[in-house]
Amino acid sequence: MNRRFLSLSPVRVLIALAVLCLTPLYATVDDALSFAHECAVPYVKQGFTIREDAWGGDLGVKDQKAVTAQLFKGNEYWFCMATDVKGAVINVHIYDSQGRLAESEAWQKGRFAAAKVVPKATGTYYAIVTIEKSPQERTHWALVYGYR
Amino acid sequence: MLPRLITTALCGFAVANALAEPPPSTIDLSKFPAAAVEDVVVPVPSEIFIVLDKLGTPNWKGELRDNLGTNTGNRAQIALLLGTVIADGFIAVEAEDSEKVKQIGQEVLVLADGINVRKAVIARSKSITDKAEAKDWRAVRSELDGALQDVRGAMQELGDDELAQLVSLGGWIRGTQVLTSIVGQNYSPAGAELLNQPELLNYFARRIDEMRSRNLKKEELVVKVRKLLRDIKPIIGKDTITVENVQKVNKLTTDTVKAITSEDQ
Numbered sequence: 413m414n415r416r417f418l419s420l421s422p423v424r425v426l427i428a429l430a431v432l433c434l435t436p437l438y439a440t441v442d443d444a445l446s447f448a449h450e451c452a453v454p455y456v457k458q459g460f461t462i463r464e465d466a467w468g469g470d471l472g473v474k475d476q477k478a479v480t481a482q483l484f485k486g487n488e489y490w491f492c493m494a495t496d497v498k499g500a501v502i503n504v505h506i507y508d509s510q511g512r513l514a515e516s517e518a519w520q521k522g523r524f525a526a527a528k529v530v531p532k533a534t535g536t537y538y539a540i541v542t543i544e545k546s547p548q549e550r551t552h553w554a555l556v557y558g559y560r
Numbered sequence: 561m562l563p564r565l566i567t568t569a570l571c572g573f574a575v576a577n578a579l580a581e582p583p584p585s586t587i588d589l590s591k592f593p594a595a596a597v598e599d600v601v602v603p604v605p606s607e608i609f610i611v612l613d614k615l616g617t618p619n620w621k622g623e624l625r626d627n628l629g630t631n632t633g634n635r636a637q638i639a640l641l642l643g644t645v646i647a648d649g650f651i652a653v654e655a656e657d658s659e660k661v662k663q664i665g666q667e668v669l670v671l672a673d674g675i676n677v678r679k680a681v682i683a684r685s686k687s688i689t690d691k692a693e694a695k696d697w698r699a700v701r702s703e704l705d706g707a708l709q710d711v712r713g714a715m716q717e718l719g720d721d722e723l724a725q726l727v728s729l730g731g732w733i734r735g736t737q738v739l740t741s742i743v744g745q746n747y748s749p750a751g752a753e754l755l756n757q758p759e760l761l762n763y764f765a766r767r768i769d770e771m772r773s774r775n776l777k778k779e780e781l782v783v784k785v786r787k788l789l790r791d792i793k794p795i796i797g798k799d800t801i802t803v804e805n806v807q808k809v810n811k812l813t814t815d816t817v818k819a820i821t822s823e824d825q
């Protein structure tokens with residue numbers, strides 16, 4: 413037990429609470445990841461296995477990032493992206509090693525976006541993530557993918 | 561109720577999609593390498609095994625090894641060996657050999673102990689054994705994927721990132737050995753295409769080249785693995801991977817697996 417914490421005076425507690433109330437609550441990649449997993453739920457029900465690892469970070473508006481993946485012909489993949497920033501609009505699209513759009517389906521709705529690819533060839537693919545709009549300067553995002 | 565919610569959500573997504581701006585049909589990839597999250601996402605083994613399932617019914621039992629190798633106490637060897645043993649777990653799942661899966665689960669624990677990550681895989685090992693007992697093969701695959709990630713994660717926490725890469729490499733080498741064996745026995749261009757992994761090869765080679773630990777980089781086995789990557793690259797760089805090239809990759813990976821499992825380290 414932290415004795416110093418126990419000895420806090422009521423005034424100190426009030427000051428601490430006031431500071432907490434004034435501190436903006438920042439979003440985290442972990443929160444974004446929870447939403448990305450939520451985004452993937454319908455595909456799990458369709459038999460897709462979602463990988464346990466995930467990718468993410470924070471980006472400014474109109475910034476993009478590429479996640480490079482080795483995909484195999486014969487599998488289908490869904491890439492699911494999310495942010496926990498309310499009011500943000502994000503996107504994910506899949507391109508092949510020549511820079512050609514490779515997805516067969518894609519959708520985006522506010523803080524969620526997803527793209528499906530059925531690779532025509534085994535090789536390197538790029539999931540390009542974009543923050544289209546956001547009320548915040550930096551927007552946390554997370555990406556997971558599933559395969560079947 | 562739940563299916564209706566999902567349908568409603570998907571309809572909502574479809575409407576949203578119709579309103580979204582279409583993405584460009586081509587992009588300039590040269591703008592992205594510096595902004596990439598990481599070099600390349602290493603596929604989990606089950607992504608490859610699922611494709612192999614669809615290609616036919618190979619003789620998986622014939623691919624199983626009696627001897628999973630000897631732990632020599634050399635940490636680089638243990639990491640590579642652990643990767644190969646986890647890959648064997650997938651082969652045992654394909655062969656639906658629950659006894660072998662259980663043996664592999666135990667071996668994973670022993671090897672994990674050798675590189676101080678036993679704690680990270682205890683739960684997985686038990687789960688692998690339980691699910692193999694119940695013959696829930698899909699779940700065993702998932703646990704094996706998870707074991708690989710747990711080991712890598714635990715090693716990264718210990719600051720052993722470079723050794724963690726060797727676990728991935730060991731799995732990739734054994735997986736490629738089996739893949740080429742199966743594709744070579746019943747060759748088809750579609751099967752051979754699974755070897756088209758140039759970026760993955762570049763990624764593994766870079767990880768070895770950039771190792772900070774000079775001792776690890778100079779380890780005989782690590783040098784052998786680096787040579788293997790260099791030798792394979794031109795063979796799989798062709799548009800169509802021929803049966804002869806599949807056999808060459810099989811020979812190269814078989815020799816390397818022998819070196820990893822050998823006591824002479």
